[in-house]
Each structure stands twice: as C-alpha cells, then as structure tokens.
Amino acid sequence: MSAEAIRVDRVRRVYDIGTGGSLTALDDVSLTISAGTFVSVIGPSGCGKSTLLRVIAGLEQPDGGAVHVGGVTPAQAAEHKMLGLVPQTPALLPWLSVLKNVSLPAKVNRSAGRKRRAAAGTGAPDMVELLRKAGLHDVMHKLPSQISGGMQQRAAIVRAFGLHPDVLLMDEPFSALDEFTRESLQEQLLDLWDELKATVLFVTHSVSEAVRLSDKIVVMAPYPGRIIDVLDIDLPRPRGQAILKTAHFHHYEDLVRDRLRGAFQGAAS
Numbered sequence: 001m002s003a004e005a006i007r008v009d010r011v012r013r014v015y016d017i018g019t020g021g022s023l024t025a026l027d028d029v030s031l032t033i034s035a036g037t038f039v040s041v042i043g044p045s046g047c048g049k050s051t052l053l054r055v056i057a058g059l060e061q062p063d064g065g066a067v068h069v070g071g072v073t074p075a076q077a078a079e080h081k082m083l084g085l086v087p088q089t090p091a092l093l094p095w096l097s098v099l100k101n102v103s104l105p106a107k108v109n110r111s112a113g114r115k116r117r118a119a120a121g122t123g124a125p126d127m128v129e130l131l132r133k134a135g136l137h138d139v140m141h142k143l144p145s146q147i148s149g150g151m152q153q154r155a156a157i158v159r160a161f162g163l164h165p166d167v168l169l170m171d172e173p174f175s176a177l178d179e180f181t182r183e184s185l186q187e188q189l190l191d192l193w194d195e196l197k198a199t200v201l202f203v204t205h206s207v208s209e210a211v212r213l214s215d216k217i218v219v220m221a222p223y224p225g226r227i228i229d230v231l232d233i234d235l236p237r238p239r240g241q242a243i244l245k246t247a248h249f250h251h252y253e254d255l256v257r258d259r260l261r262g263a264f265q266g267a268a269s
C-alpha cells in the first residue's frame with residue numbers, strides 16, 4: 001500500500017434527471033488522502049458526499065476524472081478486498097448470530113484475506129476479541145433483532161474491520177442513533193481504527209463528530225457538488241470524552257461551522 005491511500009483526480013459525476021435535464025453531483029473534485037488517516041466529509045444535503053463515497057468504492061463510474069485506491073482502480077481494490085464499506089443502516093443477516101454475521105466476510109473471502117494479511121505481516125483478526133472491544137461480547141450469540149440499533153451498528157463496524165481493509169468508507173453510520181450512543185460509538189470506532197490502522201473516509205452531518213474523529217475535514221457545497229475547503233484538525237489523540245469540553249475542540253467546531261455556513265448560503269441562493 002502506497003502512502004497515498006485514496007486519490008481523487010478532477011472527478012465529475014452528472015446524473016440524468018429526466019426530460020433532458022442533468023444534475024452535477026460532483027464537479028471537478030480532487031482529493032488526496034494519506035494512508036492511515038481519518039478523514040471526514042461534511043456538507044449540506046445534496047452536496048455529493050454519498051456520491052463521492054460510491055465513486056471511490058467503485059459502485060459508480062465517474063463521468064470525468066479518475067479515482068485510485070492504494071494505487072489501483074476501485075474495482076481492483078474491491079477485488080483484492082482492500083476496501084470496506086459501512087452503510088447508514090447495519091444490514092446484518094437476520095438469521096445469523098452477531099458472531100456469525102461479523103465472521104462471515106472473513107470466511108467467504110478466506111484466501112484474499114490470507115494473502116493480504118501475509119503481505120501486511122498481520123494475523124487474522126480475532127472476531128471474538130474485536131466484539132469484546134466493541135462491547136458486544138455478551139450479545140455475540142444473539143440475533144440482530146434481539147439487540148439495540150446501536151449494537152447492530154457496532155456489529156456492522158466490527159464486520160467491516162474484520163477483513164482488515166486498507167480503506168474503510170463509512171456513510172453516516174451513526175445518523176440514526178441518539179447522542180450518547182453516538183459518542184460512545186465514536187470512541188470505540190477510534191479504538192478499532194487505532195488498532196487496525198485502516199484509512200477511514202467518514203461521511204457525517206455532525207460538526208462535533210467530524211472534529212472528534214478526524215485528522216482532516218473535507219467541506220463540500222452543492223449545486224454543483226464540490227469541495228470548498230479541507231481543514232486540518234490538530235488535536236491530540238486519543239480523543240476521549242474529556243476532549244469534547246476543551247477550548248481547542250470548540251475552536252475547531254467554530255471553524256468548521258464557519259466554513260459550512262458558506263456552503264449553506266451557497267445552497268440557499
């Protein structure tokens with residue numbers, strides 16, 4: 001894996017919206033993300049955050065420009081299991097226990113996982129241990145329907161980390177959760193990220209979530225969807241609950257809100 005985990009070069013994505021009209025969801029978007037960093041994308045609804053994630057994941061082709069993940073195309077990265085994706089809703093299989101759900105991708109992709117771990121010099125992640133770290137040890141034999149939404153989302157995150165992806169793409173994974181569950185999941189996500197050393201690209205609408213999690217925050221604006229700023233978040237790690245009350249943290253929240261205000265004004269005019 002090169003030091004450059006994700007490279008987005010002048011990407012354009014235009015949707016056909018019927019009766020001859022079109023909508024530019026991404027206009028000349030360029031972004032470089034270093035390996036092992038945590039980067040959030042924030043911006044008003046419709047600015048192209050999910051489209052950007054889908055293009056990086058290889059789920060959609062750009063209409064212009066190029067995307068590379070670890071130096072290869074998204075399709076090649078997906079084939080080699082370099083990419084993981086955590087959607088807004090956990091999408092666990094309802095008939096399998098939590099443990100079987102999180103273990104399934106590693107079983108299905110056994111040989112790809114073995115090759116990649118050998119290359120990285122790491123062993124197979126111990127799913128029971130990961131579940132314990134995520135606070136799910138006591139419920140690992142339960143079905144998804146028998147645990148809370150927050151626990152289901154935690155399981156989805158453990159499942160995504162289980163393949164040891166180089167790059168993990170997360171699309172508002174905590175949006176349906178209450179604030180306290182959200183804060184505790186942020187902490188667990190940071191612990192897993194720190195241990196498993198993936199590059200994370202994380203879409204959120206929450207300013208404080210973006211500041212707490214990220215090394216960099218990408219601010220986007222809509223019509224057309226574009227990047228208007230990339231902010232460095234120079235806060236110490238680990239970032240436990242206490243950091244949320246510091247002046248330094250509030251300073252970054254204000255900075256992001258200022259930049260977002262510009263994006264929202266643009267969206268309204």
Ligand SMILES: Nc1ncnc2c1ncn2[C@@H]1O[C@H](COP(=O)(O)OP(=O)(O)OP(=O)(O)O)[C@@H](O)[C@H]1O
Pocket residue numbers: 015016017023024025043044045046047048049050051052225
């Ligand atoms: N398949 C599609 N066909 C037509 N238009 C689309 C399609 N997918 C997305 N769009 C439009 O492209 C724009 C960007 O959508 P996208 O979902 O990427 O925005 P977003 O920033 O993730 O929004 P939100 O915060 O509401 O999830 C929006 O105007 C959306 O309506």
